[in-house]
Structures are given as structure tokens and as C-alpha cells.
Amino acid sequence: MKVVEVKHPLIRHKVGLMREADISTKRFRELATEVGSLLTYEATADFETEKVTIDGWNGPIEVEKIKGKKVTVVPILRAGLGMMDGVLEHIPSAKISVVGIYRDEETLEPVPYFDKLVSNVEERVAIVVDPMLATGGSLIATIDLLKSRGCKSIKALILVAAPEGVKALEEAHPDIELYTASIDECLNENGYILPGLGDAGDKIFGTK
Ligand SMILES: O=P(O)(O)OC[C@H]1O[C@H](OP(=O)(O)OP(=O)(O)O)[C@H](O)[C@@H]1O
Ligand SMILES: O=c1cc[nH]c(=O)[nH]1
């Protein structure tokens, strides 16, 4: 599996700010969008361009445009919604496929409760967004679903990942690409990432 831990100073700085215990909902949300945007920049670096001729101010000129890439952004509810605008900043015409999965607090197993994928998902690059990759269960279940509907090209953008989740993802789906702002130390006994961000969904939505 292609795993890219993006070590750009802007990303490291912003993720550091997100780790503050008393960060406000507003600030956490802003930073989730900003880091989502920076991860999108990295994750799209392999998109091919083609030359097209346009009318420039001084006559016809050749410019580059992205070659026939159709994208669907896949936020995993709820917390994934907090990164979605960061992707759409760069790919405003992307279609959105929503997947609702929560993690059972006792068993840590993913519990699917909603999905609405675009109809031609098999023709699209899926960019899955979720701030946290802990055990990996939620992301693996999302990719299982996308593949079962014919999706062949999948990139996951994650703010903070646990090594345990990266390993589980690699075993389940070695053909996908993972872009993350940080691979942290470990999971605690409750399945939370250390040092991590705490409960990203609660921080984005202001719930406790
Ligand atoms: O890798 P895993 O062990 O599956 O854990 C990660 C999942 O847990 C969080 O969602 P949560 O279940 O808290 O739902 P929420 O986004 O609705 O808060 C997070 O946003 C991931 O989706
Ligand atoms: O650390 C974690 C693990 C799962 N979900 C979160 O929001 N945070």
C-alpha cells in the first residue's frame, strides 16, 4: 500500500494546533478544512494533464488541463464532513458519496447506518476523508463498500492515523493509497489514538 505521511511544515504546524486540549470548535473545524486541503494537494500530485489550445490574450496558446479525471469525495459521517470542504476547494466539481459509519464504543467494530454513493462510482477516483484512522475498521468497511460497487481507484485522506490502523488497512486493501498528516504512536485501551486529537467528531460538531 502506498502510505504517505506528509511532513510539510504547514501541515505539522496545523496538526500541532489541533492537539491543544482546549481548542474551540470553530478553530478545530477551520484547521480540519485547511489540513484536508493540503492533503488534497499531495494526493492529486499524480493526476495527469493534457495540452489543450485556448484563446489567450495574444492569440491561441497551449495550456494544461487535468486529463479526464472524475472524482467523488467520500466523507465518512460524521467527522469526515469536517475535511470535505478542503477537498472541494481544489476539486469544486467533484461529486459527493456519503457513507455513514460509527464505531461501537464497546466493541470498536464499525456500524454502517447510511450510504448514498454516486451512480457511476466505478468511473471515478474516490477520495475518502475521515480525520481519524484508529483500529482501521471504519475505513476498511468504507473501502469494502466502494469496491463492492465497482470503485477501482481509492485514495484515503486522514488527519491522524494509528500504526495499528495503517497495518490493518494495508492487510485488507493493499491497492489503495493513504495520505495522512501524522502517524501517531499507538491506540490506548479504549481505541483512542495517542497522542491523537481526542474525539474528532465531537470536536467538529461541538457535541460532548
Ligand atoms: O478506525 P476506527 O477504529 O474505526 O475509528 C475511527 C473512526 O472513529 C471516528 O468516528 P466515530 O465512530 O466517532 O463517529 P463520528 O464521526 O460520528 O463521531 C472517526 O471519525 C472514524 O470514522
Ligand atoms: O482517537 C480517536 C479514535 C477514534 N475516533 C476519534 O475521534 N478519535
Ligand SMILES: [Mg+2]
Ligand atoms: Mg466521534
